[in-house]
Amino acid sequence: MSTKKASLKDKETKNGTSKYVLERCASVCEYFDIAFKNKVVTVDNVKVKLQIWDTAGQERFRSVTHAYYRDAQALLLLYDITSKSSFDNIRAWLTEIHEYAQKDVVIMLLGNKTDMAGERVIKREEGEKLAKEYGVPFMETSAKTGVNVELAFLAVAKELKHRAAQQPNEPKFQIHDYIASEKQKSGCCGGYM
Numbered sequence: 766m767s768t769k770k771a772s773l774k775d776k777e778t779k780n781g782t783s784k785y786v787l788e789r790c791a792s793v794c795e796y797f798d799i800a801f802k803n804k805v806v807t808v809d810n811v812k813v814k815l816q817i818w819d820t821a822g823q824e825r826f827r828s829v830t831h832a833y834y835r836d837a838q839a840l841l842l843l844y845d846i847t848s849k850s851s852f853d854n855i856r857a858w859l860t861e862i863h864e865y866a867q868k869d870v871v872i873m874l875l876g877n878k879t880d881m882a883g884e885r886v887i888k889r890e891e892g893e894k895l896a897k898e899y900g901v902p903f904m905e906t907s908a909k910t911g912v913n914v915e916l917a918f919l920a921v922a923k924e925l926k927h928r929a930a931q932q933p934n935e936p937k938f939q940i941h942d943y944i945a946s947e948k949q950k951s952g953c954c955g956g957y958m
């Protein structure tokens with residue numbers, strides 16, 4: 766996920782995507798299976814526009830995709846709880862991100878497809894452990910049922926908004942605490958986040 770600096774200044778098309786982004790992406794996005802969408806999230810009555818780039822996790826294109834997340838302000842790393850290889854790839858992505866992404870990039874680890882509990886091969890605890898190791902927030906999600914999807918985007922948007930508007934003496938927004946308290950409210954899914 767990223768909000769490209771240049772795109773914000775650029776003239777926007779009808780669906781809110783800037784011409785700059787469309788032109789930049791058109792030539793290669795289709796070939797490398799990179800999709801992007803805009804999502805508006807309201808944080809404390811302020812609308813935050815997230816431009817979400819989906820790099821499709823194609824390992825063979827890593828050298829190309831890093832050019833797309835280099836400017837990203839936040840990265841959501843998804844693995845599939847029914848796929849060991851997708852989980853194993855996360856370490857490689859984290860190493861890659863360390864090298865190429867912005868130093869203060871917001872990272873979140875998501876274990877997706879919780880609706881497929883019967884086919885689960887990665888325990889929640891394994892996701893939690895990995896997230897803890899890298900100091901990133903963790904949640905299990907389902908893009909199919911929507912479980913925790915809004916919360917993931919909202920947490921990222923809150924973090925970015927707070928960073929942008931933070932006053933020198935104001936306490937830092939704590940994304941881990943925010944996710945933990947939201948989950949407690951909904952009675953969902955304990956553990957490290």
Ligand SMILES: Nc1nc2c(ncn2[C@@H]2O[C@H](COP(=O)(O)OP(=O)(O)OP(=O)(O)O)[C@@H](O)[C@H]2O)c(=O)[nH]1
Nearest residue numbers: 798821822823877878879880881906907908909910
């Ligand atoms: N049951 C279930 N299926 C899902 C979920 N999320 C995605 N899928 C399905 O999983 C398949 C792959 O989804 P994608 O969004 O293409 O995942 P991806 O990681 O971008 O996949 P690649 O493009 O192959 O790297 C599709 O058939 C989706 O419909 C989910 O939460 N639950």
